[in-house]
Amino acid sequence: MPTVTANRFDGLAGGDGVNIGEIARRAGVSRSTVSYALSGKRAVSEATRRRIQEVIEEVDFRPNANARALKEGRTRTLGLVIPPAQRHLTDMQLGFVASVVEAAARVDLDVLLSPSGADHDRSFERLITGRRVDGVILMEIRLEDARVARMRQTGLPFVTIGRTAHPDGICWVDIDYETLIGRCVHHLADLGHRHIALINRSAGLVAAGYGPGHRALHGFAAAVAQRGLQGSDFCIADEPAAGEACVEEILASRPEVTAIASVNEAALPGIQRGLQRAGRVVPRDFSVTGVAARHWAEDLRPPMTAADVPALEMAQYAVELLLERIAQPEAPPRHLLLAPPISLRDSTGPPPLGRRSAAAAGGAGPTSPPRPRPAATG
Amino acid sequence: MPTVTANRFDGLAGGDGVNIGEIARRAGVSRSTVSYALSGKRAVSEATRRRIQEVIEEVDFRPNANARALKEGRTRTLGLVIPPAQRHLTDMQLGFVASVVEAAARVDLDVLLSPSGADHDRSFERLITGRRVDGVILMEIRLEDARVARMRQTGLPFVTIGRTAHPDGICWVDIDYETLIGRCVHHLADLGHRHIALINRSAGLVAAGYGPGHRALHGFAAAVAQRGLQGSDFCIADEPAAGEACVEEILASRPEVTAIASVNEAALPGIQRGLQRAGRVVPRDFSVTGVAARHWAEDLRPPMTAADVPALEMAQYAVELLLERIAQPEAPPRHLLLAPPISLRDSTGPPPLGRRSAAAAGGAGPTSPPRPRPAATG
DNA sequence: CCGATCTGCCGAATCGGTTCGACTGACGAT
DNA sequence: ATCGTCAGTCGAACCGATTCGGCAGATCGG
Numbered sequence: 001m002p003t004v005t006a007n008r009f010d011g012l013a014g015g016d017g018v019n020i021g022e023i024a025r026r027a028g029v030s031r032s033t034v035s036y037a038l039s040g041k042r043a044v045s046e047a048t049r050r051r052i053q054e055v056i057e058e059v060d061f062r063p064n065a066n067a068r069a070l071k072e073g074r075t076r077t078l079g080l081v082i083p084p085a086q087r088h089l090t091d092m093q094l095g096f097v098a099s100v101v102e103a104a105a106r107v108d109l110d111v112l113l114s115p116s117g118a119d120h121d122r123s124f125e126r127l128i129t130g131r132r133v134d135g136v137i138l139m140e141i142r143l144e145d146a147r148v149a150r151m152r153q154t155g156l157p158f159v160t161i162g163r164t165a166h167p168d169g170i171c172w173v174d175i176d177y178e179t180l181i182g183r184c185v186h187h188l189a190d191l192g193h194r195h196i197a198l199i200n201r202s203a204g205l206v207a208a209g210y211g212p213g214h215r216a217l218h219g220f221a222a223a224v225a226q227r228g229l230q231g232s233d234f235c236i237a238d239e240p241a242a243g244e245a246c247v248e249e250i251l252a253s254r255p256e257v258t259a260i261a262s263v264n265e266a267a268l269p270g271i272q273r274g275l276q277r278a279g280r281v282v283p284r285d286f287s288v289t290g291v292a293a294r295h296w297a298e299d300l301r302p303p304m305t306a307a308d309v310p311a312l313e314m315a316q317y318a319v320e321l322l323l324e325r326i327a328q329p330e331a332p333p334r335h336l337l338l339a340p341p342i343s344l345r346d347s348t349g350p351p352p353l354g355r356r357s358a359a360a361a362g363g364a365g366p367t368s369p370p371r372p373r374p375a376a377t378g
Numbered sequence: 379m380p381t382v383t384a385n386r387f388d389g390l391a392g393g394d395g396v397n398i399g400e401i402a403r404r405a406g407v408s409r410s411t412v413s414y415a416l417s418g419k420r421a422v423s424e425a426t427r428r429r430i431q432e433v434i435e436e437v438d439f440r441p442n443a444n445a446r447a448l449k450e451g452r453t454r455t456l457g458l459v460i461p462p463a464q465r466h467l468t469d470m471q472l473g474f475v476a477s478v479v480e481a482a483a484r485v486d487l488d489v490l491l492s493p494s495g496a497d498h499d500r501s502f503e504r505l506i507t508g509r510r511v512d513g514v515i516l517m518e519i520r521l522e523d524a525r526v527a528r529m530r531q532t533g534l535p536f537v538t539i540g541r542t543a544h545p546d547g548i549c550w551v552d553i554d555y556e557t558l559i560g561r562c563v564h565h566l567a568d569l570g571h572r573h574i575a576l577i578n579r580s581a582g583l584v585a586a587g588y589g590p591g592h593r594a595l596h597g598f599a600a601a602v603a604q605r606g607l608q609g610s611d612f613c614i615a616d617e618p619a620a621g622e623a624c625v626e627e628i629l630a631s632r633p634e635v636t637a638i639a640s641v642n643e644a645a646l647p648g649i650q651r652g653l654q655r656a657g658r659v660v661p662r663d664f665s666v667t668g669v670a671a672r673h674w675a676e677d678l679r680p681p682m683t684a685a686d687v688p689a690l691e692m693a694q695y696a697v698e699l700l701l702e703r704i705a706q707p708e709a710p711p712r713h714l715l716l717a718p719p720i721s722l723r724d725s726t727g728p729p730p731l732g733r734r735s736a737a738a739a740g741g742a743g744p745t746s747p748p749r750p751r752p753a754a755t756g
Numbered sequence: 757c758c759g760a761t762c763t764g765c766c767g768a769a770t771c772g773g774t775t776c777g778a779c780t781g782a783c784g785a786t
Numbered sequence: 787a788t789c790g791t792c793a794g795t796c797g798a799a800c801c802g803a804t805t806c807g808g809c810a811g812a813t814c815g816g
Binding site for chain 1 (some may be wrong): 800802803
Binding site for chain 4 (some may be wrong): 397398399409410413414417419420441442443444445446447448449450
């Protein structure tokens with residue numbers, strides 16, 4: 001008998017199938033009244049409101065998000081373009097993703113993901129066309145980035161985490177790798193180191209125009225020159241094994257090097273391991289510093305003196321900027337360049353005796369002494 | 379003059395504002411014809427199709443996804459419920475997220491994220507109500523999980539990664555921690571170890587009814603009993619420092635322990651470090667094995683003998699199952715319990731002399747010898 | 757030469773909301 | 787008593803697609 005089957009869908013249908021018209025019918029009012037009762041955009045009598053509310057709760061009604069988005073012209077959804085997962089994402093990137101989602105959720109916004117490399121692909125196109133999202137956050141930006149150009153073309157509001165070579169006219173949030181690596185070098189120079197190595201991200205990434213790679217190198221070169229030091233730099237893969245191999249190579253081919261500055265977070269455990277296997281005790285025999293997520297630096301032994309990347313704050317600010325941009329697309333674009341201070345931990349100290357520069361031979365401790373410098377790095 | 383301003387929006391408006399009606403007008407046909415030309419669901423003459431195509435390309439038209447979803451009743455979007463980011467997600471979880479997104483993108487589906495804990499929150503409700511997604515994938519499932527109950531209630535198709543205590547009638551993909559840890563124990567027993575420690579996930583997670591934690595403990599206890607071994611288990615936080623501390627404790631309070639089996643991926647570097655600091659050489663003095671993502675196991679020194687978690691395959695299968703379920707909601711639910719084999723690397727070997735069991739005193743190497751056992755572990 | 761069939765296209769209804777204009781009483785001010 | 791105001795409600799248009807029924811004209815068989 002069809003009656004039994006019908007009952008299942010009739011009474012407490014659990015939210016699917018019921019629409020605003022059904023609510024209106026049950027409450028004995030018009031659809032518009034239900035809508036106004038829900039949005040509060042027009043006055044509805046207390047009695048009516050209660051009746052509608054009861055019906056809504058009874059059948060667990062939720063307005064169809066698509067219909068609403070269609071009429072309102074906005075989706076309450078943000079797009080997030082993440083690097084493709086082929087090579088697993090770095091911890092820092094993943095921190096961003098989680099933080100962006102969290103920040104968006106806090107203001108009742110959803111996040112749509114698109115794993116897209118530098119050249120915009122199908123997934124990326126799907127995300128930005130068809131009014132699927134109100135705005136987009138782009139990650140792992142290249143100095144020349146086709147996706148940024150495409151976004152500009154569409155007119156869809158967007159914010160980048162990282163920035164292109166000429167980021168004029170767009171909103172972005174970035175870490176000032178140039179300054180941060182500069183600070184690392186100065187810190188090491190203050191301690192008396194004269195030969196420093198930079199451990200950068202992979203050669204492929206740098207060759208592809210990945211900003212932080214380039215800017216770290218610039219900052220390194222500038223600071224090394226300023227302090228009259230010897231510097232060498234290495235591009236290595238984002239993995240511990242590469243860090244270990246790189247340390248071996250440095251110790252073998254550049255024995256005069258007494259300190260490493262790294263922007264390659266994933267390689268840190270390997271760097272540490274390589275030094276240890278070579279019998280170098282950190283920080284007594286060798287210093288290590290760089291830029292990394294805080295928990296990453298703290299999980300090393302000894303804990304690493306480093307500029308802590310504030311992923312959560314960056315993500316929150318990116319969401320905030322994007323919302324601003326969505327609200328006022330014509331407002332002048334804002335941006336944020338973060339240069340968090342170096343957190344002193346236990347991985348840096350003066351170089352071994354006989355390797356110190358004259359300037360710092362007085363035996364500076366692991367804390368950074370005040371240092372005279374011609375201009376501020378910021 | 380308004381002409382100048384008008385031109386900006388008139389000619390190549392870059393996809394925003396243009397709708398199917400505008401295309402129809404420019405091509406001199408009706409809206410339905412444009413729709414049919416696009417979908418191919420009815421015949422359209424070659425000439426007309428070309429004309430429409432030209433107009434579409436000229437103005438870069440993309441159909442509004444919300445309007446389409448509204449009419450079609452499906453959104454071509456999947457929901458993914460991830461653990462909240464408060465404590466950073468484990469590498470394995472992040473692998474899942476990236477893999478799910480990738481797998482979905484491969485079949486032209488978008489993924490909407492919701493960071494929601496065991497108790498369903500606003501973000502979770504937003505995701506599953508209002509027909510925002512066609513189906514949902516749930517991660518980090520508890521043995522008793524309010525979200526699963528809620529999903530059942532809504533009738534929305536869903537698949538869980540992990541499973542509840544009684545997963546009858548739902549689709550899931552899970553790792554057979556019970557079997558895997560059992561295999562680890564058997565492997566260690568075969569090598570001659572008699573005292574083994576299990577390093578589990580955090581006490582809080584296990585107390586909250588996190589399945590893998592419970593099932594790992596069961597599998598451990600069962601295998602230990604079966605082989606007549608001594609076992610002890612430890613719940614520790616998902617971080618290296620906790621692993622290091624735990625090893626210290628084990629070496630101090632349970633000096634008879636010669637091997638560790640771990641399901642706590644994030645603690646592995648600390649476990650390794652703790653052993654090293656205590657002067658134990660792996661695998662000569664101490665063996666370590668467990669369950670972890672492959673790159674995680676390979677990045678350790680020595681590389682860890684472990685059951686490699688196939689995150690990508692799991693994610694792909696989860697998406698596949700979900701699509702099936704969306705297509706046929708009434709079909710009997712399928713599931714997949716994965717028990718990948720243990721990959722032999724270099725972190726396990728016979729226990730130090732004088733600690734071996736009689737059975738394996740013959741000096742087994744680091745590779746697992748064939749072993750007689752009453753029943754298969756699978 | 758006429759009716760049947762097919763091709764290609766159009767008009768209108770529809771999905772499920774939001775919102776605008778208008779209508780109805782009740783109420784207060786003049 | 788009359789006019790204006792206002793709270794409360796309704797009907798209808800609308801957002802931008804899809805899709806069904808139908809209509810014209812071409813084609814074809816008898």
